[in-house]
Amino acid sequence: MSSVLAICGLNKTYDGGFEALKEIQLEIRKGEIFALLGPNGAGKTTLISIICGITNKSSGIISVNGFDIEKDYRKARQQIGLVPQELTTQAFEKVIDTLTFSRGLFGLKPDKQHIESILKSLSLWDKRDNKIMTLSGGMKRRVLIAKALAHEPQILFLDEPTAGVDVELRKDMWKLVRQLRESGVTIILTTHYIEEAEEMADRVGVINKGQIVLVEEKSALMKKLGSKQLILELQQPLAEIPEALKSYDLxxxxxxxxxxYDSNNPNNGICDLLEQLKADNIRYDDLNTKQSSLEDIFVNLVAKQ
Ligand SMILES: Nc1ncnc2c1ncn2[C@@H]1O[C@H](COP(=O)(O)OP(=O)(O)OP(=O)(O)O)[C@@H](O)[C@H]1O
Ligand SMILES: [Mg+2]
Known part of the structure; x- marks a missing residue:
């Protein structure tokens, strides 16, 4: 699959010397949903802001659909729709006008049908003539998404799209994101909700303290999730794993x-292992099992740094 966004050796040091991004390398594939996970202050918004031309980078190269974000700024920016983390809307503007205006800003011809279909897909059609200030928080968030889609971008950035959003709207958003992906849009979302990444993403990236610490297919991560651990409390500590047990993942x-062991595999080897322990006279007081989750993987990665 070809890459739609390529980030190479990206660094960002804010005025005052804080290093918010360090040597970021990342390629986003056309048509994927990529979830960027990271704790508060990890650098997610900084990364998105740089790609969208809101914040200047300190060094590195970024190209969007082949357009360099510096040399070809307008073309690069035109490829992108951004739904920012902070709610920023013109309070007095009508919903439909904000979309029409935004489309015009990118130099596209008016297209009433397109605007109508976006508003309908976000259940905002009934509110099209409302001033934005009269909408609820969740509706305002939908307006931001609608606005980001008005110029038919190839890539959509959603910065914490479901923070502070109720369960129903969250599910609606997931549905919309999937529909957009089906129509060929590449989606990059940041989130604190691991559940959201599990549900939505084709690939997951983890960022911590300005560094990308993991990028992996979700399916590969889910395989890791399939692995379980059996923990035996030994009566006598062992100096090393005995020869007869070397074939087990211990x-x-x-x-x-x-x-x-692989919890998805019925022949997972537990019985054999326990028999072997008995044969070798290795005794234990207690045993329990532990399932690793994306959350464990995430917490471990972040804790290790
Ligand atoms: N304008 C700025 N000047 C100085 N430091 C900044 C500025 N903007 C962000 N930072 C710092 O850069 C780091 C990364 O911030 P950023 O907003 O990118 O994090 P984030 O991953 O989006 O966090 P959150 O999950 O809370 O949204 C933080 O330590 C933040 O304080
Ligand atoms: Mg942020």
Missing amino acids: SLEGSKLVFT
């Missing part, structure tokens, strides 16, 4: 013997 953590 590790020693103090007096704990940890067996990692």
Whole structure:
């Protein structure tokens, strides 16, 4: 699959010396949903703001659909729709006018049908003549999405689209994002909700302290999720894993013997392992199992740094 966004050696140091992004390398594939996960202050919004030309980078190269964000700024920007994290709307403007205006800003011809279909897909058609200030918070967020789509962008950035949004609207948004993807739009969303990444993403990236610490297919991550651990509390700590047990995926953590196995596989080896332990006279007081989740992977990655 070809890449629609390429980021190479990107660094950002804010005035005052804070290094918000360090040597970011990232390629986004055409038509994928990419979820960027990271704790508060990790650099997600900074990264998006740089790609969208709102914040200047310190160094590095970014190209959007082949257009360099500096040399070909207008063309690069035209490819992008941005739904910002902070609610920013012209309070006195009518919903429909803000979309029409935004489309015009990008130099596109008016297209009433397109605007109508966006408003309908976001359940805003009934509110089209309302002033934005009269809408609820969730509706305002929908207006921001509608506005970002008015110029038919190829890439849509959603910065925390469902923060502070109720369950129903969240589900609506997920549906809309999938529809957009089906129509060929590439979607990059940032989120704190691991559940959201699990639900939506084709690939997941984790950013922490300005560095990308993981980029992986969600399906590969889910495979990792399929792995489970059996933890045995040994009566006598072992100096090393005995020869007869070397064929098992085992590790020693103090007096704990940890067996990692595939929970999706009925022949996961637990019975054989326990028999082998008995044969080798390795005794344990207690045993329990642990399922790793995307959340564990995420927390581990972030804690390690
Ligand atoms: N204009 C600025 N000047 C100085 N530092 C800034 C500025 N904007 C952001 N930062 C710092 O850069 C870091 C990354 O901020 P950023 O907003 O990109 O994080 P984020 O990952 O989007 O966090 P959140 O999940 O809270 O939205 C933070 O430490 C922040 O304080
Ligand atoms: Mg942010």
